[in-house]
Amino acid sequence: MTSSVRMRIGILGFAREGRSLLSFLRKNPKFHDSEIWILDKRRTVSVPRGIKKNLGGRYLKQLSKFDLVFRSPGVPYNLPELQAARRKGVKFSSATKLFFESASRRTPNVIGVTGTKGKGTTSTLLYRLLKAGGFRATLGGNIGTSPLDLLPKLQKNSWVILELSSFQLQDLAESPHIAVILDIFPDHQDAHENLREYYAAKANIARYQGKKGLVFYFNDNRLSRAAARYGRGKKIGVRAKKGGLFAPGDVRIPGLHNFRNALMAAAVARRLGIGPRIAKRVVRRFEGLEHRLEFVRKIGNARFYNDSASTNPHTAAAALRSFQNGTQILIAGGQDKGLNYAPLAKALKETLTRLAVLFGENKKKIKRSCAAVRVPVRPATGLRSAVREALSAARKQKGSSNIVFSPGAASFDMFENYADRGKQFKKMVLSIKKR
Structure with a gap:
């Protein structure tokens, strides 16, 4: 029988x-x-009866009075208040850490997926591949179900696929049996102390593996290779090349990055015994996820795409490179994350993008990068005016246009999160009346 311990938990x-x-x-x-407390900077959070709370601007005060604090992914690991509490002996954990501590008693079959772009797509595709192969599979983590909610359903033969962000990986002391490391680029410099800390967090997905663990990584991405080296188990490099299991045309969602991630998911599935016939069928049927280069609507000669999940310059650059036909018009901008927009500027030039419509907190910063490659820019006061500007420009173009909403920045300056931003974009586009 497990004995109860009297603690103050935040x-x-x-x-x-x-x-x-x-x-x-x-x-x-x-x-x-x-004694459990809810600590949140939002004053309007609904807290169940009987649970103590500290809401609003002073929610981080008196952390040192807690024995144990569970940090949500949205709360930066290195906030000064958290560091001060650690120095005073407060223990910190997280839902993901608690999941790994508990899941090992139920099933050893945990697959963790991380990277800067494509985590959700790859995790979902891998989940569908395992289901098609007859596995008892479940999906959670940064996408779908919270990891702890998966625990009651787990059995010895269960397989768990977890999408893991750097914030979830940062304080882990245990790694999944199978680690999948996608392309890694600079990101989250608004929340991590520096890039070294961000890369170290990503490497935690393999760092604590035993010798029987497996690490899949991309051969041609330097940071993916570097993170994989921390694993003590077998390392399996994946080279994304044409002429392999399937061609880029077999992947319904646009973009070379999506082709790469589909190959990665198929490589993991193949290692688990799922044959190429099943892999091809699942990949060809996969239509992608909401807010990830999602086709919204065609208005006249303009096709609108919602890529609101793009929150850094590299992902916005990948979105622009996903289209080979038609004129490109980019809608971008949002809350700054301390990142360099030179990679996006390079993609704007290489894809011959006709116009960048910029809005949000960091629109001036992106504009300076666009000026370096002489791409025309139109400022917008908000997302609605950005949509109008983009459509107006498309209507003046000869031939077809792709209006790509790929912000390349965080959403919190104007929206609740990237999903809220994407839903509002789609609502605006769908409300436009055809001429």
Whole structure:
């Protein structure tokens, strides 16, 4: 019988993962005698009756009075208040860390997927490949279900696919049995102390593996290779080349990056015994995920694409390179993350993009990068005016146009999150009346 320990526990951030964590703690006999607090900077958070709370601007005050604090992914690991609490002996954990501690008693079959772009697409595709191959598979992490909510359903033969961000990986002390490392580029410099810290967090997906672990990585991405070296298990390099299992045309979602990620998912599935026939069928049927180069609508000669999940310059650059036909018009901008926009400027030039319509907090910063490659820029006061500007420009072009909404920046200056931003974009586009 598990004895209960009297502790004061803080749940730092009360969104999807925080709510899942509270449910887990309340059901676990170990924590029945504990005093649980919800700590969130939002004043309007709905907290269940009987749970103590500290909401608003002073939510990080008095962290040192807690025995254990669970940090949500949206709360930066190195905030000064968190560092001060650690120095005073406060223990920090997370829902992901708690999942790994608990899941090993139920199933060893955990696949973790990380990278800067394509985590959600690759994780979902891998999940569908395993399901098609007859595996008892489940999907969670940064996408779909919170990891702790998966635990009650797990059995010995279960397979868990987790999409893992750098924020979820940062304080892990255990790695999944199979680690999948996609392309890695600079990102999240608004939340990580520096790039070294960001890369180190990504490497945690392999760092604590045993010798029986597997690490899949891209041969031609230097940072993917570097992260894989931390694993002690077998390392399997994947080379994304044409003429392999399937061609770029077999992948329904546009973009070389999506072709690469489909090859990675198929390589992992092949290692688990899923043959090429099943892999080809699943990949050919996969239509992609919402907010990831999602086709929205055609208006006259203009085709609108929603890539709101793009939150850094490299992902916006990849979006522009995804189209071979038609004139490109980019809608970009948002909350700055301390990143260099030279990679996006290079893509604007190489793809002969006719216009960049910029909005949001960092539009002036992106404009300076565009000026270096002489790409025309139109500023917009918000997303709605950006959509109008882009459509107006497309109507003046001869031939077809791709209006690509790939912000290349965070969403929090104007929106709740990238999904809210993408839904609002689609709503605006779908409300436009045809001439």
